[in-house]
Amino acid sequence: MAGQITLSKNRSSWLLVVLISMLIGSCVEKIEFPLNKGLAKLVVSGQVSNLQENRFVFLSETTSKDRKPVFSGNYYVLNDLPNPVSEAELTLVGEDGSQSNFTEIEPGKYQLEASVEILNGVAYYLDIVVQGERYQSIPESLPEQVGEDELSYTFSRDIIQDQPETAFISIHTTTTLPSQKGGYYFRWDVDEVYYWDLTFFPNPFNQPPPDCYVFGFPDPQRISLLNGDLINSPGGKSTQLVAERILDDSFLSRHYFNVRLTSLNKSAFEYWRKVRELVNNSGSVFDTPPAPIYGNIQNVNRPDEVVLGNFEIARVSQKRIYTTRADVPFFEEEVCTYDPQRPYEDYPKTCLRCSEFPSSTNATPHWWFDQ
Incomplete structure (x- = not known):
């Protein structure tokens, strides 16, 4: 579940x-x-x-x-x-x-x-x-136990985050469960890293801008849990939707989703179950929880x-999946493309400096080209 x-x-x-x-x-x-x-x-x-x-x-x-x-x-x-x-x-x-x-x-x-x-x-x-x-x-x-994830994604256009006719990506995992009946507790965590193309302004040395990698969370308010005590299929499969993310110009280059399958102790799982239960039973997300x-x-x-x-x-098992511009079936406008008629001050700040993103680096992650 x-x-x-x-x-x-x-x-x-x-x-x-x-x-x-x-x-x-x-x-x-x-x-x-x-x-x-x-x-x-x-x-x-x-x-x-x-x-x-x-x-x-x-x-x-x-x-x-x-x-x-x-x-x-x-x-x-x-x-x-x-x-x-x-x-x-x-x-x-x-x-x-x-x-x-x-x-x-x-x-x-x-x-x-x-x-x-x-x-x-x-x-x-x-x-x-x-x-x-x-x-x-x-x-x-x-x-002791951890499962094995196989990742996939789908692109859709539908209502998401109360926005109609919006293009988004869904990240799914099909997990091979441990070959035992019960006694394991899972949570899935997803983060993202994408390459951001800074504006390439002409210069005498034809020097391109530095690489820019931006880190974040595609669906930070989602918590996906599975209680192995409720599963009666040792070694079977379980499919989860672990993240949804609205499409934007971050998908114009390689865009990674890193999925961590986290095996928890029962006490940690109960902590997260109580968070979910408390919110669901409060009647409204605006209600103040009783404790x-x-x-x-x-x-x-x-x-x-x-x-x-x-x-x-x-205990954590991590898998990665990425998209490229060719994978995205929807049009996304390029915002940082150089135009000689465009004044410098008209470019968004994120087109000029990687540091404008709250969490970013010029260093290529060591695993970036592993897949």
Whole structure:
């Protein structure tokens, strides 16, 4: 079975930042739903998997009535975005005696190096020391089971995101399930990376603009889950729709979709199931849920403190699929093509500098030409 959560913004909402996947150099998806306002609460969001990649934990604090104004660049404003929590000490502790420290690389973003190996059969927990308080996650080991994905896509024109007659792509996966009856729990996470053609202005050296790769999430509010306890077909197939994405000029070049099949412990699966259940049972996405959803983090000395978010020990299998301009059956206008009659200032800023995208790089991902 698969589930989707589509949640709305409103002026009284707070962001519960939940880590869906670390994906390529690791981005974060944000799922939004209202919470009762009150004192600031710590939000912990992170995942450590079997993959040899940098792992990340994000710490933030929900908005409280005494929050200081934020400078917007022109004036000070008040909003409901969580505050990053800096200067914390984070350690991944293994019950085999191992300890690996995280390093803060941005405000509230803590990195564990890819060289740290996560061993089978060893339970790990996250230890956090911040502002004189100690928090710990429940010890968990890597799940044993993971399925095998086969990816495909389809193009359509229909109603999507309340927009009629809109062209979009759907990403599907057909998963070969473990050869056991029950005892496994899956979530699918999808990110995207595409090549962006900057405007090539004529120059004496015929020097092209630098490469530009843009990272993002095609369908950030979708959560797809499968409970293996409800499947009575060991080794069978399960088909999921894991993402839908409106077509735009990002499809004029190679456009990758990276799909991570994440095998969760039952406690992590229950966390996501409760999120879905709470939203579905609230009657409306604008209703305030009756209580926050508890994850697996608690204050060691004050266990009654409400701590939001969840920290996962997960086994991950990743597959990629891409489209090119020739695959897209719909017309997309080129916005960055050079025109000698077009004034420089008329080009969108994203045609001039890759850095105009919130998450981008000039470095080619190491796997870009593997397929």
